[in-house]
Amino acid sequence: MTIGVWVLGDQLWSQQSALASCQNSTPVILIESTEPAKQRRYHRQKLVLVWSAMRHFAETLRGEGWDVTYAIADNWEISLETWLNKYQIDELRIMLPNDRTFKTWIESLSLQCKLSWLANNHFLWSQTDFSQWANSRKQLLLEDFYRAGRKRFQVLMDGDKPVGGKWNFDKENRHPPRAKLITPEVLRFVPDSITLAVIEKVKALDFPLYGEIEPFSWAVTRSQVLEVLEHFVMNSLASFGPYQDAMLTGEETLWHSLLSPYLNLGLISPLEVIRRIEKAYLEATLPNNSIEGFVRQVLGWREYMQGVYQWVPENYPLLNWFNHTAQLPEFYWDSNQTEMNCLHQVLTQVEKTGYGHHIQRLMILSNFALIVGVSPQAIEFWFHSAFIDAYDWVMQTNVLGMGQFADGGILASKPYAASANYIHRMSDYCDRCVYNYRKRTGDRACPFNFFYWDFLDRHLEQLKSLGRLNLVLAHLYKLDPQELAAMKSLAENWRSQFLL
Ligand code: FAD
Numbered sequence: 356m357t358i359g360v361w362v363l364g365d366q367l368w369s370q371q372s373a374l375a376s377c378q379n380s381t382p383v384i385l386i387e388s389t390e391p392a393k394q395r396r397y398h399r400q401k402l403v404l405v406w407s408a409m410r411h412f413a414e415t416l417r418g419e420g421w422d423v424t425y426a427i428a429d430n431w432e433i434s435l436e437t438w439l440n441k442y443q444i445d446e447l448r449i450m451l452p453n454d455r456t457f458k459t460w461i462e463s464l465s466l467q468c469k470l471s472w473l474a475n476n477h478f479l480w481s482q483t484d485f486s487q488w489a490n491s492r493k494q495l496l497l498e499d500f501y502r503a504g505r506k507r508f509q510v511l512m513d514g515d516k517p518v519g520g521k522w523n524f525d526k527e528n529r530h531p532p533r534a535k536l537i538t539p540e541v542l543r544f545v546p547d548s549i550t551l552a553v554i555e556k557v558k559a560l561d562f563p564l565y566g567e568i569e570p571f572s573w574a575v576t577r578s579q580v581l582e583v584l585e586h587f588v589m590n591s592l593a594s595f596g597p598y599q600d601a602m603l604t605g606e607e608t609l610w611h612s613l614l615s616p617y618l619n620l621g622l623i624s625p626l627e628v629i630r631r632i633e634k635a636y637l638e639a640t641l642p643n644n645s646i647e648g649f650v651r652q653v654l655g656w657r658e659y660m661q662g663v664y665q666w667v668p669e670n671y672p673l674l675n676w677f678n679h680t681a682q683l684p685e686f687y688w689d690s691n692q693t694e695m696n697c698l699h700q701v702l703t704q705v706e707k708t709g710y711g712h713h714i715q716r717l718m719i720l721s722n723f724a725l726i727v728g729v730s731p732q733a734i735e736f737w738f739h740s741a742f743i744d745a746y747d748w749v750m751q752t753n754v755l756g757m758g759q760f761a762d763g764g765i766l767a768s769k770p771y772a773a774s775a776n777y778i779h780r781m782s783d784y785c786d787r788c789v790y791n792y793r794k795r796t797g798d799r800a801c802p803f804n805f806f807y808w809d810f811l812d813r814h815l816e817q818l819k820s821l822g823r824l825n826l827v828l829a830h831l832y833k834l835d836p837q838e839l840a841a842m843k844s845l846a847e848n849w850r851s852q853f854l855l
């Protein structure tokens with residue numbers, strides 16, 4: 356009986372379960388297909404990152420003695436069948452894909468061999484364990500899940516108590532940015548010959564893509580990724596907590612780790628990251644609020660988003676609680692087409708790098724689409740195209756659930772909608788904007804303001820039913836009706852100008 360392993364493009368770890376279940380002389384295939392990039396626009400750097408990391412990983416496996424076939428093709432199916440025939444494979448082993456749709460697609464193929472799924476070990480929580488946790492409660496609160504994870508994996512625990520005496524140090528975090536903050540250098544990697552070849556390939560593709568291809572400086576191998584982690588711990592982690600939500604012009608990464616592209620490709624495992632952060636805590640070198648704040652992201656949010664994605668019904672991608680139908684403003688594809696400085700800055704950065712940090716994604720890019728009333732599926736499509744770390748599992752929950760509240764509250768307890776007040780407090784973007792963050796009506800009124808109040812007014816009944824927004828809605832009731840009418844009219848005019 357001949358066994359073969361198909362390593363998917365986001366499963367680039369020697370310890371992944373399908374490889375771990377075989378001897379390292381087993382035939383292995385990786386398929387570099389242009390098929391997904393034809394189905395939606397992708398960021399050029401995302402294609403370079405994924406394909407270069409795959410090519411490097413194939414080399415690593417060869418070095419370990421695996422019989423590796425690296426197929427470069429338009430289409431997955433033909434390469435797979437050719438390889439199955441060539442090696443006379445009787446059993447094809449694949450680690451369960453992170454993305455549900457890909458599993459369904461593989462199952463629809465008429466393979467002439469046995470297909471065996473191996474449990475996915477790129478996340479700490481298995482689907483079964485998450486379902487057991489989720490099925491036993493009325494609401495899926497992140498805080499409860501995170502604490503359960505801390506106990507289950509014994510992370511930052513002293514027996515059954517959290518180290519430092521508290522589960523959550525958030526009150527000490529989320530400071531607005533101060534002037535003259537000194538931020539760490541980003542660790543950049545010079546492309547080697549493999550990456551340069553992929554850059555040339557992507558430049559030659561003749562279908563629509565997004566973003567700039569160069570300079571490309573992402574890590575593409577596991578050893579480079581380990582350097583990224585070390586660099587983060589030594590240079591950024593101490594200030595990660597306090598300035599986690601801050602946004603500053605020209606500062607693309609601040610104290611963020613930039614680990615998501617690599618975690619999502621399997622080049623590093625979440626437990627490795629968590630244990631390294633825990634070591635920094637045990638060495639007593641870094642403040643609790645940053646350590647705990649970061650562990651919450653990886654052990655809490657990341658695992659939670661994947662768990663919810665696997666747990667929700669299959670129609671989740673189609674949900675649209677607010678019934679928003681507007682198309683995406685064209686400037687999301689071209690930052691030069693907007694004068695709103697916050698959007699212009701963040702969109703320019705995404706075009707250049709494929710990266711934005713959490714608050715840029717949530718409170719600028721997603722918030723604006725939400726309050727304007729853009730279709731959740733349209734903004735999800737854009738996010739998936741634009742970001743270096745985007746995959747179905749992380750898009751559905753973050754964009755549809757958290758960003759757009761399209762699931763009506765399965766994931767978040769209230770919508771993340773905000774006016775210019777928030778953006779002015781947490782960034783310096785408003786200082787250099789043609790719009791006035793204080794103004795809700797009249798000349799140069801900030802669109803985030805009139806759309807925010809228009810959003811609250813349009814969805815008043817639904818928002819009331821959530822019971823978490825009484826304070827905010829109390830402000831809406833107190834608004835002068837003429838001012839509200841003026842804001843709604845500005846919102847309508849804007850829509851007719853920008854949503855053709
Ligand atoms: P850091 O701020 O350094 O955080 C550390 C790690 O925590 C991240 O690397 C990531 O692995 C994990 N993490 C934190 N929050 C989340 C979360 N909500 N979901 C999943 N992982 C989380 N994350 C992606 O990996 N891919 C995406 O395409 C993506 N799109 C997003 C879209 C929207 C609208 C929102 C609100 C969030 C999105 N996120 C996405 C989550 C989060 O913003 C990114 O993981 C994070 O900004 C990546 O940058 P970093 O590695 O520097 O993160």
Ligand code: SF4
Pocket residue numbers: 695696697698774775778779784785786788789790791792801802803
């Ligand atoms: Fe953004 Fe409004 Fe501030 Fe301009 S004034 S940067 S549009 S929030």
